[in-house]
Amino acid sequence: MNLSFWVGLAVGLALLLGLVIWSIRRHRDPDLHIQCDAGIDQLVPTLAGLTLGTPVPGNGVTVIENGAFFDVLTQRIGAATRSVHFETFLWDTGELERRVSDALAGRARAGCKVRVLLDATGSKRASKAAVQKMRDAGCRVEYFHKRSLRNLGVLNDRDHRKLCVIDGREAFVGGHCVKDEWAGNAEDGQHVADVSLHLHGPIVHTIQGVFSENWCGETGELFVGEDFFPALAPAGEVLIHAAFLKPENSAPAVKILHHTAICLARKRIWIQNPYFIPEPDAIEALGAAVERGVDVRVLMPSTSGSDNPMVQHAGHRNFEKLLRCGVRLFEYPHTLLHQKIMTVDGVWSAIGSSNFDDRSFETNDEITLGIMDPPLARRFDAIFERYVARAQEIELERWRRRGLWHKLIDNVFYLGNELL
Incomplete structure (x- = not known):
């Protein structure tokens, strides 16, 4: 047998081993859907239960x-x-x-x-x-x-x-x-x-x-x-509940928590996150929230403010779709905004280590606290307002006209969004 046979065999075995490892480690990634008319203030036990937690008062x-x-x-x-x-x-x-x-x-x-x-x-x-x-x-x-x-x-x-x-x-x-x-x-x-x-x-x-x-x-x-x-x-x-588990046969708890909270919003969703690369089902949920009359805003660093501009470019890939859905996007150019906060309807908040991207929602070990407390939500919203005052809002028509090179970079980096 010649050398090319053995090289081909080695490559094939390496690919097979990689496939086996991927299959063993693969987390389920279902498209999440919810139908509910109740507001988030009535559903903390549901949020906690769906994320395998318990609401803890006091x-x-x-x-x-x-x-x-x-x-x-x-x-x-x-x-x-x-x-x-x-x-x-x-x-x-x-x-x-x-x-x-x-x-x-x-x-x-x-x-x-x-x-x-x-x-x-x-x-x-x-x-x-x-x-x-x-x-x-x-x-x-x-x-x-x-x-x-x-x-x-x-x-x-x-x-x-x-x-x-x-x-x-x-x-x-x-x-x-x-x-x-x-x-x-x-x-x-x-x-x-x-x-x-x-x-x-x-x-x-x-x-x-x-x-x-x-x-x-x-x-x-x-x-x-x-x-x-x-x-x-x-x-x-x-009242606080924690999401942190990654069950092998379901979506990770932090993903379920964020998605469910978005679907339950009736008035407002304000997100502060340094790495915002929502998956298609999250974009759909944010767009559906806007259709319900929810004020959806996202504050994040710009490429000049980020410590990892590749991540922000990957996020840019879906900006046009988000803007068409009515989501308001703000980029902060002055430094890295690293807080990971989401408030819903001025009463409930999520805060912890989780970014709004595939890596945090699918792969990393994270912790996010869900907190039902209107004064705390107001405090987080005040932080949002302080930084957004110096941020730049992304306008749909201007964004559509960005250069071809910018669009190319966005799409190239998005290919690796699960690894960034």
Whole structure:
């Protein structure tokens, strides 16, 4: 047999192996449809149930914007007495790395159980010195889906969650990353805008369970007892449910949550998201919302404001269709708007780590909190209004006239939208 036969056989086997891996790892991607006349304010138990969660009442919520988040986070880590669990996607060398790693190492030296879970892809630039400092202090630092043969089928699956649980009594959830661009107050193109929540009350048990899911998957370790799951009294009046699961035989919970909320809207849908590449069924749902008289607006960074212009170009591919549906689109050119927020009808909000794209809705491990609280929705809408005042609205006729080169780039990058 000649060389070409063996080359052909090797290529065929490689393709077969790739197909097998894809088939094993493929998540179902059904087109979602809902028919319902009730408003979202009546359907929180439905939203929670469809996303395999439970509505949890009695919570206190504090909104923290931009670099002030790290002042609060490190202060609360420093006050821990029993345990600190920290999970993030993006951790990079720099001053914020020093502050967060010092706080975690300090608590470990004080006798707290400190567990740190970093995504192996997003945190590949974490400094060896900072990781070793934490380990030497007694922190257990692990990586999600390290590059290895046993992880061959899941290398594209990333832990995109950003959360911290302290003493099992308080938690942080949102979009902030451990990278120096997240310091400051979004005052220029070098400093990112973001929003996270500081949470107290029974919902903290749920967030602790979210951390446990991936920690157990990577280490096999289960943690039990009052150091991690203490009895929690009500700490406020906010009703919260969490979406985070990716069942093998259904669409991921974060996708179902966002889609259902869009279909239930009766007055307003305002979306703030850094990576907005809606799938066809989401575009259809947003268009149907406009037909119902819903005010649908999306605020996102422009290519000049984005940290990944390829993503924004991929999103551009469907702008004309969205605009024809009546969706209002705004691009912010001044810096990266990284907050992942959606408000519906001025009463319900979604906030967490999930982007509005295929990667977050189909592949990544994410966490999104659904919150029924009109004052909080008003706070998020005020953030929207503050940034949209300096954004540029995309007009349909002007957008249709954009250059052929721009259109070509949009369509080329859209081909890889599931990987961006």
